[in-house]
Amino acid sequence: MESMKLFIIGLATGIVLTMVLVGVLAARKAEWLSHYRFELVQPPVPAIVLQLIRNAEAEFYSQQPLWRRLAEETQDALAIVAPGLVYRLNLSVGPYRMKARTVEDLLRWAIDADYLRLRGDTEAASHAAISYFAEQPVLSDWESAIYLAWLRDSHPGLAELSWSEIAETPQLIAKLYSGYMGAGGDMDLWRSTLEPGPVALERLLLGEGQ
Numbered sequence: 001m002e003s004m005k006l007f008i009i010g011l012a013t014g015i016v017l018t019m020v021l022v023g024v025l026a027a028r029k030a031e032w033l034s035h036y037r038f039e040l041v042q043p044p045v046p047a048i049v050l051q052l053i054r055n056a057e058a059e060f061y062s063q064q065p066l067w068r069r070l071a072e073e074t075q076d077a078l079a080i081v082a083p084g085l086v087y088r089l090n091l092s093v094g095p096y097r098m099k100a101r102t103v104e105d106l107l108r109w110a111i112d113a114d115y116l117r118l119r120g121d122t123e124a125a126s127h128a129a130i131s132y133f134a135e136q137p138v139l140s141d142w143e144s145a146i147y148l149a150w151l152r153d154s155h156p157g158l159a160e161l162s163w164s165e166i167a168e169t170p171q172l173i174a175k176l177y178s179g180y181m182g183a184g185g186d187m188d189l190w191r192s193t194l195e196p197g198p199v200a201l202e203r204l205l206l207g208e209g210q
Contacts, residue, residue: 039116039117040115040116040117040139040142041114041115041116041117042115042141042142042145043113043115043142043145043146043148043149044149044163045145045148045149045163046163046164046166046167048167049148049163049166049167049173049176050141050144050145050148052173052177052204053096053144053148053173053176053177053180054095054096054144056177056203056204057095057096057097058095059203060203061097072092072097075091075092075093076093076094078091078093079091079093079094086100087100087101094140094143095140096140096143096144098140098143098144098147102147103143103146103147106146106147106150109146109150110146110150113149115142115146115149116146147180148176148180151176151179151180152166152176154191155175155179155190155191156191157193157194158172158175158176158194170204170206171194171195171196171206172194172196173204174196174197174200174201174204174206175194175195175196175200177196177200177203177204178190178196178197178199178200180200181197181199181200183197184197184199
């Protein structure tokens with residue numbers, strides 16, 4: 001009976017301490033986020049393009065071994081509780097599997113293109129927040145759209161096409177997706193043609209026999 005009482009007291013104490021810790025962390029997170037004052041302007045990337053790429057990423061990772069899926073889920077959790085660590089390790093997070101450094105490299109372009117309007121001292125704030133923001137639905141859509149808009153503008157052939165033309169042509173969406181995945185490390189080759197890579201075609205179910 002005595003041991004049961006001690007167990008209940010210990011459990012209650014643990015619950016109270018956990019609640020206090022969660023409250024402290026929430027307060028610190030709120031204070032941290034209060035430094036970020038900005039306005040987002042959504043690039044004119046068609047919703048269907050974002051949806052296809054998001055679905056392709058989700059389907060690809062759903063087919064991975066259990067250890068890989070657990071690793072991705074762990075990275076997502078870390079983006080919430082330890083965004084600084086995720087930033088330093090440059091892990092991919094969020095529904096679009098974006099890397100913080102990828103978004104960071106595009107921030108100046110987004111500002112110059114008027115897709116990001118900073119307020120106050122936001123520009124001097126920690127870029128580790130990008131990892132945290134990638135887990136937020138609205139911001140993750142914006143981050144992915146920014147990347148796709150930059151890819152289109154940086155490709156001589158795609159830049160001459162309207163977004164509606166791209167959205168209506170699966171091969172062109174696959175071309176963007178090839179760049180989104182890093183183009184096998186050769187972005188110059190990626191920019192030289194309008195032909196998508198085989199991996200993008202496969203993930204978008206556009207390969208032979210699909």
